[in-house]
Amino acid sequence: MRAVILTDDRPNLAVTTLDDPVPGVGEVLLRVTGCGICGSDLHVASQMAPPGMVLGHEIAGTIEELGPSVDADRWKPGTVVAARPFAGCGHCAQCVRGRADHCMEFALVGMARPGGFAELTTVRADELFALPASIPAIEQALVEPLAIARRAVRRAALVPTDTVAILGAGPIGLAIAAWVRHLGVERILVSDPAPIRRDLAGRLGASTILDPSAGPIEPGVFEAFGWDGPTVVFECTGRPGLIRQAMDLTVVEGRVVVVGVCLQDDVTFPYTGLNKELDVRYSLYYGREDYTATIDALDAHALDAAGMVTETVDLEQLPERFARLRTDTDGGKIVLQP
Ligand SMILES: [Zn+2]
Ligand SMILES: [Zn+2]
Known part of the structure; x- marks a missing residue:
């Protein structure tokens, strides 16, 4: 098969x-129909995956073949599925409750075992979710990032009367905006320095859009929400200093949800959290219910998911496009269609 791998360089x-690839026990072989490129793939490529690895964890595909002991009544070749990119032991308490990412034997598909930047890949059958025909091809690979966002919104315990600020309008920030809007919140502020991303945020329902490269965003945030600030702030950039800023912006007894991936030391000012009695929560990955809720919402056309996609690439185009992502931070979701 043709595939894109991480090089020694x-x-x-x-x-x-x-x-x-050959599906192992409890696995299926998928023909990849779509695989999103994720901001975290940049970290995976630069320091987390071994050279030679096939990256890509936002996987949708068609079942090609069943491995040993996969339930042949449940899964048929030809079924279109999204795959949660989890591989755990399958029987510990974390695996049983659907959070194999906390399993001692956890391997993330597309980092510790081959992923979706290829014509074919193998995934565990118990991590498959059948997709209804109502979900168009371009949206099939968006189930994973939308499930990440759905989990983050769930961590925020969001209610329609909340007021929300989202720092960073990359694909996860945009997906959070789509969910927040879907849940009935009307006042949604999005901040991002990239023009295309600010544009996408407006189309996905943001009521206030700020450019943090044009100066401090605090005046714009307080103009939008009053001096109290928003009740919930999502940190979706992973940039040092932004958890501290999120805590500064949030209202007394508000919630900060950290979704951005920051791989270095960062400083916060604990007294801000103490003084305001903030809840600072972290959100990573998703439960099975986040996948099923996402698929239901896409089936009902309740999320403008396709609006997040600004580009599709094939396998031949992927290496060059991936390299440009390191310096070019403007744009929406890019989906590989092998
Ligand atoms: Zn991702
Ligand atoms: Zn396990």
Whole structure:
């Protein structure tokens, strides 16, 4: 099969030909129909995955073949599915409750085992979610990032009367905006320095849009929400200093949800959290219910998910496009269609 792998010259990727993967016990072989490129893939490529790995964890595909002991009544070749990119032991308490990411044997598909930047990949059958025909091809690969966002919104315990600020309008910030809007929140502020992303945020329902590169955002935030500030702030950038800023912006007894991936030390001012009695929560990955809720919402056309996608690429185009992501931070979701 054709595939894109991480080269020895990391974080660069290259197209190559590999043997077709063979599904192991409890796994299926998928023909990949779509795989989103994720901001976290940049971290995976630069320091987390070994050279030679096939990246890509936002996987949708068609079942090609069942491995040993997969329930043949439940899963049929030809079924279109989204795959949660989890591989755990399958029987510990964390795996049983659907959070294999906390399993001692956890391997993330697309980082610790081959993922979706290929024509074919293998995934665990118990991490598959069948997709109804109502979900168009371009949206099938968006189930994963939308499920990330749905989990973050769930962590915020959001109610329609909340007022929300979202720092960062990359695909996860945008997906959070779509969910927040879907849940009935009307006052949604999004801040991002990139023009295309600010534009997408407006289309996905943001009521106030700020450019943090034009100066401090505090005046704009307080103009939008009054001096109290928003009741919930989502930190979706992973940039140092932004958890502190989120805590500064949030109303007394408000909630901060940290979704951005920051891989370095960062400083907060604990007294801000103490003084306001803030809840600062972290959100990573998703439960099974976040996948099923996302699929239901897409089936009902309740989320403008396709509006997040600004580009599709094929396998040949992927390495060059991926390299440009390191410097070009403006744009929406890019989906690989092998
Ligand atoms: Zn992702
Ligand atoms: Zn386990």
